[in-house]
C-alpha cells in the first residue's frame with residue numbers, strides 16, 4: 001500500500017480526551033500493533049496498518065527534524081515526548097501528544113518501540129502549529145533533505161537555547 005495518496009484537507013479531527021492511541025513497531029518503524037482507537041482515527045483496518053511503515057500517517061506539516069529527534073532519542077534507549085500532527089486516510093488531520101519508548105529484550109537490546117498518545121492541550125497545539133510551520137519553512141529552503149533537516153534542527157536548538165530551556169523541559173512545560 002505504501003504512503004497515502006490523500007492530500008491534506010486542513011480539517012482537524014478532534015478526538016476524545018478519554019482515549020489513548022497506541023501503536024508498536026519493530027526496530028525499523030514497521031507497525032506491529034495498532035489499537036482500535038488508532039485504527040478508527042486514522043481510518044485504516046488492523047490488516048492495513050500492521051506491516052506498514054509508520055510514516056503511512058505522516059502529515060506534511062511535520063518537520064523532518066522532529067522525527068529525527070524522536071528516532072535519535074529512542075534508538076539510544078531513551079523515552080521521548082512529542083507533539084505530532086497525523087494524517088488520516090481521507091486527508092483530515094489529528095494532533096497527538098505522544099510518549100514513545102523503546103522495548104528491550106532479555107539481553108538488553110532494543111527489540112521495538114511503543115507509542116501511547118493522548119489528546120494535547122489546545123494552547124500546545126496552537127504553539128506547535130506555528131513552530132512546526134517555521135521549521136518546515138526552513139527545511140523547504142534546501143534542495144537536499146539532509147541539509148534542510150540539519151538547518152531546521154539548528155533552528156529548533158537555537159529557539160530552545162534562546163528560551164534557556166531544553167527540548168524535554170520545553171515539551172513538558174506546554
Ligand SMILES: Cc1cc2nc3c(=O)[nH]c(=O)nc-3n(C[C@H](O)[C@H](O)[C@H](O)COP(=O)(O)O)c2cc1C
Pocket residue numbers: 023024025028029053054055056057058059062067084086100113114115
Ligand atoms: C513507535 C513509533 C511511533 C511512531 N508514530 C508516528 C506517528 O504517529 N506519525 C508519524 O508521522 N510518524 C510516526 N513515527 C515516525 C515514523 O517512523 C517516521 O519516522 C516519520 O513518519 C517520518 O517519516 P519520513 O522519514 O518518511 O518523513 C513513529 C515511529 C515509532 C518508532
